[in-house]
Structure formats: C-alpha cells, structure tokens
Amino acid sequence: MPELPEVEVTRRSFADRIAGARIVSATLGKPLRWPLGCAPAELVGRTVLGVRRRGKYLLLDLDEGLLLLHLGMSGSLTFAAPGTLAGVHDHFDLLTNQGLLRLHDPRRFGAVVHAAGETDPVARKLLDHLGLEPLGDTFQVDAFHAGLKQRRAAIKQVLLAGDVVVGVGNIYASEALFLAGIRPTTRADRISLPRARGLHAAIRDVLGRAVEKGGSTLRDFFNAQGESGYFQLEAAVYGRAGLPCRRCETPVRLLKQGQRSTFFCPVCQRP
DNA sequence: ACATCTACCTGGTGGC
DNA sequence: TGCCACCAGGTAGATG
Structure with missing residues (x-):
C-alpha cells in the first residue's frame, strides 16, 4: 500500500490526534519484520510528543526515546475503538488516553522499532543511508x-x-x-x-x-x-x-x- | 564501493 | 469448485 504519499497522508491523519497522548499499554501480535527492541511494558507511561516522517518511516517522538514505524507493503494505521478485539492481521496496538492506535499489516513486512534516540544504533541503521526528502527544502x-x-x-x-x-x-x-x-x-x-x-x-x-x-x-x-x-x-x-x-x-x-x-x-x- | 539477488509473508487473481 | 502458479506498493542483508 504505502509509498511516500500514503505514509505522509497517514502521518497527517493521526499526528494531531496522538500528540500529547500518554501510553496506557502496548500489545504485540505476530512478529513483524524486526523485533520491537524493548519490552512493551517499558512504553507504558511514555508520552507521544509528535509524529515526524523520514522517507517511509514514521517517527513517534516520545518524552523518552522514539518509535519507528514502517508500513511495509501492506501496512496501515487506524484508530480503533478501545476494547475492540485485534484481528488476525493486527500486530501492534498502542493504547493511549487519547485513543487506540492499531497497526494492521497482512504481509508483515512492516515494523515497529523502539530506539533510545535518533543516535541509537538501531535508528541509525534504518535512517542514516536515506537520501534527500523529495518534498523538503533540501531536495535541490x-x-x-x-x-x-x-x-x-x-x-x-x-x-x-x-x-x-x-x-x-x-x-x-x-x-x-x-x-x-x-x-x-x-x-x-x-x-x-x-x-x-x-x-x-x-x-x-x-x-x-x-x-x-x-x-x-x-x-x-x-x-x-x-x-x-x-x-x-x-x-x-x-x-x-x-x-x-x-x-x-x-x-x-x-x-x-x-x-x-x-x-x-x-x-x-x-x- | 557498487550492483544484483534473496528473503521475509499473505491474499488476490487468472488459468486449467 | 478446486488447485496452482504467479503477482503485488519495501528494503536490509547477503552475495557477487
């Protein structure tokens, strides 16, 4: 599903709604492309400050650390009604006091990765080699x-x-x-x-x-x-x-x- | 350093 | 209807 426009539209569609939200729980489904990199419980209590995009990665900045989300070839993010049961292809639920953000990804080429910061090796491995942002000022x-x-x-x-x-x-x-x-x-x-x-x-x-x-x-x-x-x-x-x-x-x-x-x-x- | 191939996974489609 | 081969928007890591 997603190329850059889809990822950017996704970002715009939920950035405002998740900004300032406090994480109540994080739940994993089947394995995605890479492991989360921390225990889901470690995310509880963190606040989502905002959502940026780098290439096709969505960066959820937390008050401590960040989450890198990738939608792979078949991923999508939606807000589900809290309490709604996760389906067979729902592989990450982020329950916050402002709503339940849910990653749906049948092919599971997508990923949710936790990093301590942007200089964390796990984040650098994914982001460092990326080229110019086509819609940004640096694309000259x-x-x-x-x-x-x-x-x-x-x-x-x-x-x-x-x-x-x-x-x-x-x-x-x-x-x-x-x-x-x-x-x-x-x-x-x-x-x-x-x-x-x-x-x-x-x-x-x-x-x-x-x-x-x-x-x-x-x-x-x-x-x-x-x-x-x-x-x-x-x-x-x-x-x-x-x-x-x-x-x-x-x-x-x-x-x-x-x-x-x-x-x-x-x-x-x-x- | 670069280019090419492989692997990951499920679902939909078209041919027989 | 069933079965099967093939196709699909991504990309890191291995291999040449």
Whole structure:
C-alpha cells in the first residue's frame, strides 16, 4: 500500500490526534519484520510528543526515546475503538488516553522499532543511508543531479533504492519517469542537468499531487481516520501494459528491473 | 564501493 | 469448485 504519499497522508491523519497522548499499554501480535527492541511494558507511561516522517518511516517522538514505524507493503494505521478485539492481521496496538492506535499489516513486512534516540544504533541503521526528502527544502536540483552522477545503475532502480532521493516507490518511479520523458533503463550518471531538472520537478509534482489527493494507489488506501484515497490519481503508465499511452497512443510497455515491474512509453520516454 | 539477488509473508487473481 | 502458479506498493542483508 504505502509509498511516500500514503505514509505522509497517514502521518497527517493521526499526528494531531496522538500528540500529547500518554501510553496506557502496548500489545504485540505476530512478529513483524524486526523485533520491537524493548519490552512493551517499558512504553507504558511514555508520552507521544509528535509524529515526524523520514522517507517511509514514521517517527513517534516520545518524552523518552522514539518509535519507528514502517508500513511495509501492506501496512496501515487506524484508530480503533478501545476494547475492540485485534484481528488476525493486527500486530501492534498502542493504547493511549487519547485513543487506540492499531497497526494492521497482512504481509508483515512492516515494523515497529523502539530506539533510545535518533543516535541509537538501531535508528541509525534504518535512517542514516536515506537520501534527500523529495518534498523538503533540501531536495535541490544540483544535489539531486550530483547524486545521480555517482550511480551507474538504471535510473528506475536508483530512484527505488532510496539513497539519492527517498520515498519514490515502484508506482511513482514509473510515473515520474514518464512525466520527465526519461527511459527507465537510462543509466543514472548519463542524465544531463536539464533532464535531471525535469525529473526533479516530475518527482515533486507526482508525489506532491498524490499527497494533496489524500494518497492514492492502484488498490486501496485508508488513512488513520478510515478515509479512502482510492483511485483519486490516475496512473499515466503504471499498470497499463499494452494500453495506449495517454499522450501519444503508443502501447505502454512492461519490463522487469530487479524483479520489479516497470511501465513506460517507448516513444515519449527517450534513453 | 557498487550492483544484483534473496528473503521475509499473505491474499488476490487468472488459468486449467 | 478446486488447485496452482504467479503477482503485488519495501528494503536490509547477503552475495557477487
């Protein structure tokens, strides 16, 4: 479910509601990607100061330490009525005096990790290598272009890797490259400054619009208040193999890069 | 240092 | 209807 827009929409949908909340209890379901890293009882009595986002990680700042949440491929956060029984795919319940925050994640690629602080090795391991924030002020064309210059891999895979710019997942990578007119197989270090400028703008545009629309994916998405962003953003190429390009009518092509599907228009997107 | 592959897990879909 | 192969939005860690 989540690429950066979905994670950001999730953050906005529950940050205000959880801010200032005192943790009453924390309950784990089946194992997630990594262990919590502390006994759930140690969280009791902590106060949630606020929620930040770094890449696709949600950072719940506590009065002591922090929780790093990742939604993986199928995770979602909702407020459940206190007392509601956890379902088979509910794997983390954070009961507070301001509501019950519940992580639902069928595939369990998601994670909830406790760290003593941002310099805690467990947090650094997850956050240190992350690239520029695409919607933030640090995402400047020159820095982006310089990052691409260091990489010989295909631009699509460099975008997905998240160490040059974070948050561009499989769907938005195809979409941004279409908007920028760049073939996904183009070597990252062969992209000129003007084309990098176009890609920079395309990434901000496609991610920014998705956030404004409330997070949109080709399946379904609900924010923590249970509101859907279903199908509010039309895909230009993603999932459209064989269908006419919306710009030039040429059939959209599908290729595999690193076992992941990439969609592109062979006419509108040049190497 | 970099690029590529593997693994983690469940559910939905389409073919037979 | 059942069975099965294949697909799915992420990413750290192992391997080349």
